[in-house]
Amino acid sequence: xxxxxxxxxxxxxxxxxxxxxxxxxxxxxxxxxxxxxxxxxxxxxxxxxxxxxxxxxxxxxxxxxxxxxxxxxxxxxxxxxxxxxxxxxxxxxxxxxxxxxxxxxxxxxxxxxxxxxxxxxxxxxxxxxxxxxxxxxxx
Amino acid sequence: xxxxxxxxxxxxxxxxxxxxxxxxxxxxxxxxxxxxxxxxxxxxxxxxxxxxxxxxxxxxxxxxxxxxxxxxxxxxxxxxxxxxxxxxxxxxxxxxxxxxxxxxxxxxxxxxxxxxxxxxxxxxxxxxxxxxxxxxxxxxxxxxxxxxxxxxxxxxxxxxxxxxxxxxxxxxxxxxxxxxxxxxxxxxxxxxxxxxxxxxxxxxxxxxxxxxxxxxxxxxxxxxxxxxxxxxxxxxxxxxxxxxxxxxxxxxxxxxxxxxxxxxxxxxxxxxxxxxxxxxxxxxxxxxxxxxxxxxxxxxxxxxxxxxxxxxxxxxxxxxxxxxx
Numbered sequence: 001x002x003x004x005x006x007x008x009x010x011x012x013x014x015x016x017x018x019x020x021x022x023x024x025x026x027x028x029x030x031x032x033x034x035x036x037x038x039x040x041x042x043x044x045x046x047x048x049x050x051x052x053x054x055x056x057x058x059x060x061x062x063x064x065x066x067x068x069x070x071x072x073x074x075x076x077x078x079x080x081x082x083x084x085x086x087x088x089x090x091x092x093x094x095x096x097x098x099x100x101x102x103x104x105x106x107x108x109x110x111x112x113x114x115x116x117x118x119x120x121x122x123x124x125x126x127x128x129x130x131x132x133x134x135x136x137x138x139x
Numbered sequence: 140x141x142x143x144x145x146x147x148x149x150x151x152x153x154x155x156x157x158x159x160x161x162x163x164x165x166x167x168x169x170x171x172x173x174x175x176x177x178x179x180x181x182x183x184x185x186x187x188x189x190x191x192x193x194x195x196x197x198x199x200x201x202x203x204x205x206x207x208x209x210x211x212x213x214x215x216x217x218x219x220x221x222x223x224x225x226x227x228x229x230x231x232x233x234x235x236x237x238x239x240x241x242x243x244x245x246x247x248x249x250x251x252x253x254x255x256x257x258x259x260x261x262x263x264x265x266x267x268x269x270x271x272x273x274x275x276x277x278x279x280x281x282x283x284x285x286x287x288x289x290x291x292x293x294x295x296x297x298x299x300x301x302x303x304x305x306x307x308x309x310x311x312x313x314x315x316x317x318x319x320x321x322x323x324x325x326x327x328x329x330x331x332x333x334x335x336x337x338x339x340x341x342x343x344x345x346x347x348x349x350x351x352x353x354x355x356x357x358x359x360x361x362x363x364x365x366x367x368x369x370x371x372x373x374x375x376x377x378x379x380x381x382x383x384x385x386x387x388x389x390x391x392x393x394x395x396x397x398x399x400x401x402x403x404x405x406x407x408x409x410x411x412x413x414x415x416x417x418x419x420x421x422x423x424x425x426x427x428x429x430x431x432x433x434x435x436x437x438x439x440x441x442x443x444x445x446x447x448x449x450x451x452x453x454x455x456x457x458x459x460x461x462x463x464x
Contacts, residue, residue: 013284013380054435118371
């Protein structure tokens with residue numbers, strides 16, 4: 001598996017090109033300044049079954065990351081904290097690519113590698129969820 | 140779907156060289172259809188008979204014309220018009236469609252400059268609501284994302300207005316009941332009542348102002364999240380734009396949320412349509428579209444059932460163990 005730069009890849013549609021970085025920026029600002037702690041938990045799965053869903057603790061992880069409390073963020077929801085970093089990376093990539101400062105990047109993977117990548121992602125989701133249930137931090 | 144209409148200026152491009160290769164549905168080639176239509180037009184067959192107001196079809200002079208082709212202007216009977224996937228007659232004749240003179244894959248909303256804003260909006264809502272599979276099958280998967288977002292914005296406005304009014308009305312009534320002498324432990328009282336009225340007003344205003352933009356943003360983000368689901372099962376071949384476009388057009392049924400208390404139905408309906416949109420736009424099998432829409436929920440539900448089952452087995456075995464002692 002390798003990452004290649006492609007000069008012939010077209011840019012995303014303008015709507016997506018500018019919406020994605022804007023949404024990420026708005027999310028980071030909201031996580032930094034909006035009083036999310038005043039809002040009660042909204043997860044329907046947790047209300048019905050008292051079990052956390054995959055995203056439970058995600059907002060708190062973003063809030064902690066926005067306050068640069070990295071360890072606390074990973075305690076709240078590890079994948080939530082990673083999604084914060086991934087969102088920032090995607091936003092920066094889209095922005096620099098839209099401004100023409102860098103070429104398009106493509107992940108080249110064989111069929112087997114691609115399958116492993118997908119299975120790993122699903123396993124990571126499951127493990128993250130198991131962690132949320134066992135640790136009880138989301139409840 | 141209403142077939143696309145285009146600028147007549149670019150109609151000749153690409154049509155001359157390959158026109159003879161296309162066969163009309165009557166078994167005639169494009170050239171033959173055109174020649175026949177030209178002959179009929181020249182001989183006056185398309186004009187109305189003096190004293191009668193109805194023009195005749197250019198190709199079938201004995202049949203009255205239903206409408207004129209919006210591209211070449213030829214009078215056409217129902218047989219000569221290209222049938223649309225949704226069952227309604229198109230505004231293009233078969234010769235224009237066979238010669239590929241017009242770009243394909245445009246939704247009625249994307250042809251609003253030709254057919255008018257309100258008819259285009261209504262026709263798109265109708266097709267998305269009644270015949271989503273042919274609608275998304277014919278839709279071009281990429282391009283014109285901004286127009287799709289505009290459509291999603293407009294259809295969300297009635298629902299936002301009604302939602303805001305409902306919020307204000309129900310919240311306001313609840314806040315004012317104590318002042319009317321109706322008392323209950325579930326109702327606010329005194330200063331709480333005033334606070335609830337203010338809070339309700341602010342919430343209603345928020346829904347009114349930000350309802351439609353948030354609906355568009357929600358559709359874009361759900362398209363992105365669902366695209367990840369498609370990638371997980373090896374789908375989403377047409378790219379992120381196709382998923383987002385499908386999600387935006389699927390939100391067309393949110394128009395019906397102007398019916399009070401109907402929002403939950405439109406939310407579920409939108410999810411179903413998103414699944415259909417992903418299948419058709421990416422040409423993926425149905426289960427991939429369903430997975431994309433439901434994967435997060437499914438993982439939670441399947442996991443919750445698994446944990447429940449495990450707990451039941453454990454409790455059962457503990458009970459069995461108890462009988463041993």
